[in-house]
Amino acid sequence: KSSSIAVSTHMPFVCRFDVVGYGCMTCIGNSGPLPDAVVEAITQGDLVAVGVLSGNRNFEGRVHPNTRANYLASPPLVIAYAIAGTVRIDFEKEPLGRNAENKPIFLKDVWPTRDEIQAVERQFVIPEMFKEVYEKIERVNESWNSLNAPSDQLYSWNPKSTYIKSPPFFDLLTMELQPPNSIVDAYILLNLGDSVTTDHISPAGNIARNSPAARYLTNRGLTPREFNSYGSRRGNDDVMARGTFANIRLFNKFLNKQAPQTIHFPSNETIDIFDAAERYQQAGHPLIVLAGKEYGSGSSRDWAAKGPFLLGIKAVLAESYERIHRSNLVGMGVIPLQYLPGENADILGLSGRERYTINIPKELTPSMQVQIKLDTGKTFQAVMRFDTDVELTYFQNGGILNYMIRKMSLQS
Template identity: 60%
Template structure:
């Protein structure tokens, strides 16, 4: 087993640059590489021609214990690319365009394969960027077959000539290699899409979802539309009279001002873009031109640079451009997931106060792949995904309320207005610096020593015991309850009778809403738990860092400060109504009250429930809260699988129906008429649901395979695997 120490980079980028084999050589047997990973962006490796996708941690744990993985054979969408990207258009602009197209087309649970003559012009790093964002457009994977571009990248990243030759020979022999110099046979796909790369234009996405793409030329108008719009994915409902509000505050003894749309976080982050030398060096060239003109970033904007691997540092230093990024505040903060996953850190207290006390819609601009509400930072209600060069440009402008074509982003040292076009590099400029600065030796040097780690890692004490020793005082790792009182006999289906609705949601509830990974709010149940154990607020860390403690993660379930629960009648926040008493409580406290009174709970939801990260805690948490079923219009692939893995029943409303059309308020009690014998349940069967006030409707049970029914019968995938392991040794 190869262990890559913490701080070495983001696993998807390390996989792309070093770990992936493309073709395995197991003795004298050759076979195609494949991977499943416990992060939804495992799909990045599909850009290298390796079939891979994300799964929940529950499923991965079972696979590591020998359990095969099952899935329904997916449809395959053919996505034809033609032409070539225009000057000034980046891979990020392309992926945001593709994401919008595929999300509109509908590809949840499907494979997407890219093909066409445009592939010959598309660099591997650009392909990896598109493959990376498969979860954002909903596909299981976005696959790029191996061709000459793939082979060139393998050589660039230090794979030996012999290995590359073996890969090409094997794939050609098995008719899995695409040779663009030959006529291509038109393949048959389940459905088709096509994009001329020449039509892609500069854009960003936001303010609350990755597929809400905004052309750069329309950004100012779109921003004002969002201020006007009713509260939702594209609206903040700011009254007209308040939209031009200016808040004066003091920043480190100097006067400062904030307006709606002002940028307070600008982050070059995430494996999506930091793995791509063209956009990283493009950002550095923007910084260079800006510095030479005398432009500066406002001191209260939190800037950061977090590459996905150490190779990025090497080529930024080789190019001589890192110093310009540093000058603008984009210092390297580490190699890993930062702002994109909510590890933004605090913004300065005076800035936070100005935002919260005056209800300012502050903005974050990041080169990440997700911008869901409450994910990036508690104080940035508007979050935009952009290419690294655009992140630098918006940091310089200091606001998203700007028309880059018409308005200056600043004033030069000689008093002249500086426009976007004055700092934007050409494709030729970027290509020249990539050619001279990104070298194979950099990849070799970085990965030859990657397993060494740092002193903090190498000096960790390791117990010789084969059993883990639980520390009852640890607030980071706590013995979970999943196997307590487990018996060899499966418990069978749990009847859901007279269950209360814990939460009622609309569309696009993400795993960030369900189980946030970012900061622990000072007034949350998780914060109370930590303070009771002597942990000071400065040491709270994040939910992501404490996911080894079920007590904290259960308290963090549905703790997102931007949660919109219909039971609260318009109020936003991590609370719900305890139906029997009418009390408004934190979700955790309400769930514990239901459990102590012996009541099951269910959740009502709209479309795309569980989109976003593959976070298994988004299923583990609800299970610990006592949730027995989720009834939704549709589920994202990984989250549905995770719910099954934790013994929670996923149910879909019939087409054209939802909670609103059926007149469900969430105040009813629900009974799910599922057979009590697992053998009588069929994958995808219809089931009746009734309420205590006489309503009745039909749902589809989203157990998709017989294997998933077996998991449900055992109370989840892990009890199933444990019983099988014990049974095989007896």
């Protein structure tokens, strides 16, 4: 993955550039903060601020939470849009700006020729620079080389670490397989629409100061400048569970607006999604997510399945799934349910405020239909998207992690 972004600062006849993110820095959303005045203007004016980047992660809010729209472009075009200061420009008809003589300068006037680019490559991109770097890689960083590495065969967990902690995935694991249970009287945690991405489900960008993850880190003595990003803390399940569905651009139909919040129906309170899920789990209530088409689209991310599992989500009911994300849900023991052709929440009259009971048969077959019954008395059928016998095996084991532990234990 390679990413870059250029930021311009406009002054009379001057345009400055700084490289503020490269490699995974921009891709993961660590390009740095916008000036407070800019964030305030965007928020107060409800502006659609735009980022232009030469990467492959242009989800809304990914580069920065306040850049609602992000477009992919070649590195020269990133610079061109930054000079223009807007994406609403026709480069063929509108100039990038004017020179000291007030002459309009178009993109074609400054676009490098192939010969110019190759001349720069021949001068600066030479084999010796790569050879020099890799020859020194094992000895050049004294700080890295001086680190003490334990020789223990098992990792020694540091209970004070906010980056890496022992995950709870195996806390209730037994060697004996447990028969699948039906989902009884489940609440709907979220009512989502089409094209919900893995970035909406498990954002990798910065941790908002008013989020459950921020509260968790603050309680452990960290300051906002030390929060870092969800991507950097993906070894801590407490942070990642709190970051699940924490994208500020998540649109929840229960609220009819973009916000990482939902309605906790027993209390009728609008609260952060993690806090609602925690209340449901403490009361012993299973959870389901309603969604539209292409649920889980975008980049593959294991935490987009692990996070919902930790929130107590037992199933997702969607019109269709992105292929890899559906497989990841299966791998965590979360049931991917799919409406029958021609049906969806609107056609079936589902508000999401009902309670759902899903009858899981003891004998399962790939792509079988199951009955869903609401507390209103309404019933309908949905497809369990376990597409192969192998996926059924994973589900019956409570997920692929449990399956592998059991398999390894039997082999040892």
